[in-house]
Amino acid sequence: MWFKHLHLYRLHDAPQISHDDLDDQLAEQAFRPLGGSEATRLGWRTPGGRGSERHLHEIQGHRLLSALRQERVLPASVVREEVEERCADREAAEGRPLPRKEKQTIKEQVYEELLPRAFIKSQKVDLWWDTRRDLIAVNASSRARAEEILDLLRQTLGSLKVTPLATQALPIRAMTTWLKEAETRPTGLILGDQVELKAQGDDGVLRARAVDLDSEEIQTLLEGGRQAHKLAIEVEGQLSLVLHDDLALKSLRFSDALLDEASQANDGDDAILRMEADFVLMAQTLAEVVERLIGWLGGEASAAAPSP
Incomplete structure (x- = not known):
């Protein structure tokens, strides 16, 4: 759940x-x-x-x-092998190379036959x-x-x-600032131990796990112009997660205290009641975390409503 x-x-x-x-x-x-x-x-x-x-x-x-x-x-390889075999058989039987249109027709037939x-x-x-x-x-x-x-x-x-959902501050800028300037980190936010840094040019992506994000090596990379596109953080007492540059929250891990609270719920061994109890506890926690995160990122950005 x-x-x-x-x-x-x-x-x-x-x-x-x-x-x-x-x-x-x-x-x-x-x-x-x-x-x-x-x-x-x-x-x-x-x-x-x-x-x-x-x-x-x-x-x-x-x-x-x-x-x-x-x-x-x-698998594309299975389709490809069957198509190649059938095309080869046709070409040998007819003594001519098959044009692209006929090969495409054979490919579509193979796909329809193998799909079921x-x-x-x-x-x-x-x-x-x-x-x-x-x-x-x-x-x-x-x-x-x-x-x-x-x-x-x-x-x-x-x-x-x-x-x-969009915020006034871009997650990339906020995450990079939190890494570079410890004093800017909001109360209740704790850095984790993984990060993804990207350079503005073609220098590739650097992914680091199980590292001290306040280390000199990380600071040197940031000073060189790299920005944080993913950052592991912990919302104190609630859960840990990896914040992405599109505001997606990945790898959620709820606190032991929260999971212990859920395990103590009186559900009478009813699986549906247990699911509902877990869900509402999780939803309340996530709602609080999302509100805190929006605040840390400068508030929610206004967005025009799309057409239905």
Whole structure:
């Protein structure tokens, strides 16, 4: 239940929809298994798994939704080998080289024939909707996957106006300043032990792990013009994370005290109650951390609402 990554979005003109109505709409867009010739499919699933019929869990204004994505994994090398073999057979039989158009036709035929036999990969993606703060966050490793889930929610609701969360201070500048000038670090922010530094030219990327970020070596690199594009930080007493230059929060690790609090919840060995208890505790913590982070980055930048 505990999120590993977070892509944050500001919700504009939030749709006024009740819990029951939203649950019904999610059920209408419920996941269905891949058909024989389909490459991918995406739909909503119950956050509680097979033991639950509810597609939406809402506690204290925090909504939890889960999507399931399936795709057929067909290695390009397998397709290429089959295409090459078929093209060679045709060329030998007809005594002529095949033009590009015919090779493309053979490739499409091979793909269609092999796709139903390809391995199916499944991925569950959770979404947290903070109705009080008009904030949506997707627990996905990539921005592209997060946008895909938002598109599904947009289809489900009919419209959805969201923009990536943005701050007055660019994360790159703030992270670089925190590294260079210890006195600028906000109260409650603790540096971790990993960083990604990039130069403005073509000098490549430097990634460092398990290092002292206040070391002379790091300071020399910063003085040479490198900037921080990723930085491990800890929000004191709550969680540690890696802050990215696009404001994505990756590699979330919640504090032991928080996990201990969750483990002591009285759920009567009910898996759904345990999930809801963990979720609301996590959501409250994340909401506080996001607010602190926005403050550390100079406040939220205003953004025009997109079209539905």
